[in-house]
Amino acid sequence: MEHRIWNPTMECMPRDQLRALQDERLRDVVRRVYENVPFYRNKMQQMGITPMDIRGVCDIERLPFTEKQDLRDHYPFGLFAVPQTEIVRIHASSGTTGKPTVVGYTGGDIDRWAELMARSMYCANIGKHDIVQVAYGYGLFTGGLGAHYGAERVGASVIPISGGNTTRQLLLIQDFGSTALCCTPSYALNLAEALQAEGVHHTKLKSGIFGAEPWTEAMREKIEEMLGIDAINIYGLSEVMGPGVSVECMCKKGMHIWEDHFLPEVIGPDGHGLPYGEQGDLTFTTLTKHGMPLLRYRTHDLCTLTDEPCECGRTHVRMGRVMGRTDDMLIIRGVNVFPSQVEHALLQVEGIVPQYQIVVERSGNLDTMEVQVELSPAFMSDTVKDMEALEAKIVNSIASHALVHATVKLCQPGTLPRSEGKAKRVIDKRQL
Ligand code: ADP
Numbered sequence: 001m002e003h004r005i006w007n008p009t010m011e012c013m014p015r016d017q018l019r020a021l022q023d024e025r026l027r028d029v030v031r032r033v034y035e036n037v038p039f040y041r042n043k044m045q046q047m048g049i050t051p052m053d054i055r056g057v058c059d060i061e062r063l064p065f066t067e068k069q070d071l072r073d074h075y076p077f078g079l080f081a082v083p084q085t086e087i088v089r090i091h092a093s094s095g096t097t098g099k100p101t102v103v104g105y106t107g108g109d110i111d112r113w114a115e116l117m118a119r120s121m122y123c124a125n126i127g128k129h130d131i132v133q134v135a136y137g138y139g140l141f142t143g144g145l146g147a148h149y150g151a152e153r154v155g156a157s158v159i160p161i162s163g164g165n166t167t168r169q170l171l172l173i174q175d176f177g178s179t180a181l182c183c184t185p186s187y188a189l190n191l192a193e194a195l196q197a198e199g200v201h202h203t204k205l206k207s208g209i210f211g212a213e214p215w216t217e218a219m220r221e222k223i224e225e226m227l228g229i230d231a232i233n234i235y236g237l238s239e240v241m242g243p244g245v246s247v248e249c250m251c252k253k254g255m256h257i258w259e260d261h262f263l264p265e266v267i268g269p270d271g272h273g274l275p276y277g278e279q280g281d282l283t284f285t286t287l288t289k290h291g292m293p294l295l296r297y298r299t300h301d302l303c304t305l306t307d308e309p310c311e312c313g314r315t316h317v318r319m320g321r322v323m324g325r326t327d328d329m330l331i332i333r334g335v336n337v338f339p340s341q342v343e344h345a346l347l348q349v350e351g352i353v354p355q356y357q358i359v360v361e362r363s364g365n366l367d368t369m370e371v372q373v374e375l376s377p378a379f380m381s382d383t384v385k386d387m388e389a390l391e392a393k394i395v396n397s398i399a400s401h402a403l404v405h406a407t408v409k410l411c412q413p414g415t416l417p418r419s420e421g422k423a424k425r426v427i428d429k430r431q432l
């Protein structure tokens, strides 16, 4: 397989050189936040350290963590490290889990983001010959504009259609001959379904860059098969930059974190860094951001890292799939369940499609979980349908893959709500 690399000097830099660069950039960002952000200066003073104490990555654990709550406490602009006159863009998280968090970018930040998204486009084999349909939402959410600037940077023809309006999405895929699609995996599945429903079996699509929400390997296979594309996983969060913090290469074996810009750590329950291979809370220090640099930002996304060499030639560490952030984890009668485990369980069973919703309730002192999932059109057209057997299969699959007992409600095709951006998988009635 041929691997196209946007910036070989940086992406394939020997790890000792990369570390030296990180050391230098870490010293720089620590100095910048100490001088310009009272929150960090106070924290560091309380801890009895000054920028002089940080020699490089080896001293990372001496620096304070940053939590989402710290961003909320300084809402909206309190953590910016430059005067407002230098801020050229403001984004905010969609507030999936509470009040939005706000991020500011300088012109340089926007330029670096476009560069990293350009690297990411090349990772998915997208270049100037491509027509890129950006179906991530444009707006305060970072997905749309993030993908847009990256696709332009590699010279692709960008269609800034934004999320939603599925009928129009299908029209443009066919009439404009889009070769690449950028959106959430749940929306990619919806578009794939809608194409099939219209009897469209061939398009020019060849690759997709999907992220912004958890998805499974089984979902990848499903989307790849339905759309006839390579489906590449991309990760990011607005606080740290937006999409393009990490992305898979065509090897599809974990997402390369752009380590010349972001210093990752995986933190264990005791608050200390874990070695490669162990699962913990992914934490980032931004090395080159000027508008709103963050030290040791706790994403609460659980994952593992590996520094094993990748066949593509890039040297940057890879992170495994994120099951979901710890806030998304459900606790059902004492068992920890991630919606993505349920997704994996559902994709093992024939006769249904991975359109699902999880409803959690409390009856008396007991939590109950109901998984609503749609029957596949193929199952519906079968003359003999054994609904009970199918239901039992699903219950068993959930029990063995998510280790929890759930009741299952089979729904008619097309009846569950369709997502146009991040899918809402869980309805937790216990909090109502
Ligand atoms: P919000 O916090 O409002 O949801 P963001 O778009 O910043 O807004 O969300 C970032 C979060 O989305 C990440 O912390 C992570 O939990 C999730 N996420 C992003 N990309 C992926 C991905 N490829 N796989 C799994 N989760 C992802």
Ligand code: ZN
Pocket: 248, 249, 250, 251, 256, 310, 311, 312, 313, 314
């Ligand atoms: Zn690779």
